[in-house]
Amino acid sequence: MRVITAIIAIAVGIIILAGYFSPAFVDLQTLLLNWALILVGMAALVGVFNLIMVHADKISRREKGSIYSAFLIIFLVATLLFGMILGPGHSAMRLVLDGIIVPVEAALMGVLTVSLLYAAIRLLRRRADVMSIVFLVTAALIIFGSATLPFGDVPFIGTLIRPWITQVLALGGARGILIGVALGSLTTGLRVLFGADRPYGGQ
Amino acid sequence: MIEFGILLSSAFLLLAVTFWKRKSPARLREIPALTNLYRAIGLSVEDGTRLHILLGYGGLLNARAGSALAGLAALRHIAERTSVSDQPPVASAGDPSLGLLAQDTLQAGYQAAGVGELYVPTSGRVTGFGPFGFAAGAMPIIQNENVSANLMLGHFGPEAALITDISDRENVLVIGASDDLAGQAVLFASTQDVLIGEELFATSAYIGAGTTHAASLTVQDILRWLVILALLGGAAAKFVGVI
Structure with missing residues (x-):
């Protein structure tokens, strides 16, 4: 088989x-x-x-936390039933999407901002090396260079350093990483084609 | 026709290097994150804790399939090595087809270890659809299921920070790899051990998946050097006005 x-x-x-x-x-x-x-x-x-x-x-x-599992099943089944009866375009179904799913995702996005800020603050405690310092300094320069201030762009950083980092250093680095990922995807695909990797089961 | 040539020569290289590697054992350069991954696999079996392998939300019918397949290849060998643990590994995915393949891969790992009867179908899970659905569904696993290490191998965007944040609070080790640039930046800032770029595709070779996996790393290196030479050659040709 x-x-x-x-x-x-x-x-x-x-x-x-x-x-x-x-x-x-x-x-x-x-x-x-x-x-x-x-x-x-x-x-x-x-x-x-x-x-x-x-x-x-x-x-x-x-x-632990099984109450949340109960909520999940109840609301999943209810949404499925109402969706099948009313149709996905019905105003009640639009209300579910606009009133629950979109705000929840927006709230998670807000939490994500705090998480990222916290991670950046803790970066040097977690890994104190040259690359971490370069990462933080670059992030700070990009933020200062992109920030909208009452007097316009921050001189030198906003007009010279930020465009140079994003359009030269970051773009070159990103292309290098993406070429590496593409080569990895190519060899992984070939392994699947040769049957060396069988993600569809089998030993 | 160039694409076909690249594909054919890569396939030929992979076959040739695989046969060559069978005669001489593979020597791999040290990647600290993968050394820690190897250690985490052993520790989870010894102290009876669970490994949580997150495969991301990349599907199989788009450009993210490569990272999904790399995650599945690693999962296959992790399942084989940890299947006899008191707490078997859990795999979570944010794409239904990837979730199905995760179940199948876990089962194959158990069967390869000779303990197919210990496989539990709910150890391969679809935790939610899309980035935030997947992250929100994976977070309770880290909190409630005695997880000692999270291995993030697949497609993750900035929402990976939600997973690393909860892992941090629960003192759970995180080893992260993504094919997405924003995801890699977030993982770099928020985890102790991160795999950058093509290191994601090296994972299975480093956990002892076999000759073909080690050979594919050599092929990647050869192709990378060819790309570098092509770029330098192109720049030189442009400089002298040939192209």
Whole structure:
């Protein structure tokens, strides 16, 4: 069974890859990608089911914080039911989105700002080396250079240093990192195509 | 046609280096974060605590698939090595297809260790959809499930700070790697051990995943040198007016 799944996965991978280089494979590539999209849609349902199973298990074991798991299941099922009955475009469903989900995400964004500031303050205590100092000094220069002040840009920092850091140093560094990530993705993909990595199971 | 050439030569290089590496053992340069990761895996088995592997919210049908697959490759070997622990590892994902693959990968790891019957399906979890949903769902695991180390291997953005913050408060070790630049900056500022850039893809080789993984690191190094030479050659050609 594992050999068959590996053969299917490798064959599908090669066909989809071939579709980018040869027009003869484009139709087959599109068909396979459409199948993949349907499977991803089904995976979302399985993911929701997995979420319910994990939290139901927490409730049945009376684990710490299980009250939140109960809330999650109740509101998940209620939203699903109302969504199916009323439709996603109904005003009540829009209210759920605009009145709960968006503010909660905005609140998390606010918490994130504080967390990042706290992390920056603690950076030198955690790792006191040259790179940490460079990181903090660069961050400070960018913040001062970007800040909107009553008298306009901070002279020299806002007009010269910040553009030079962002457009020369940061851009060059970012491209270097992204090239490294791309090469890593390439070799990882090749390992999957060769069947050396089998994220779809098998030993 | 250039892309096809790069792909074909990379595939040939990977095969050749894999066969070459089988004869001589791989020598890897030291990366402190990965040394600590190796230690954390051993410690979690010894002191009966849990490892939490966060795979991020990168899907498999977009450009983030590379980091997701790298995380899964590491998960496979971590599961195999820690499956006999009192507290088996937990994997969390913010994408449903990645969550399914995490379950399958964990199960494969348990079976490879010969303890397939110990596998619990709820140890591979979809904690929420999207960046904040994923982070909000992963945070209670760190607080409530006796976790000793968080291994963040996948696609994470700035919301990674929420996870590292709660780990800090719970005294949980964090080893972080992301393919996202903002995520890497946040992990650099908020964790003791961070993997930058392509180091994410080296994780499985450093935890003993095998010859192919070590060979792929050598191929990455060769390709990186080729890119450097191409950039320098291009700059020189432009300078002398050839292009």
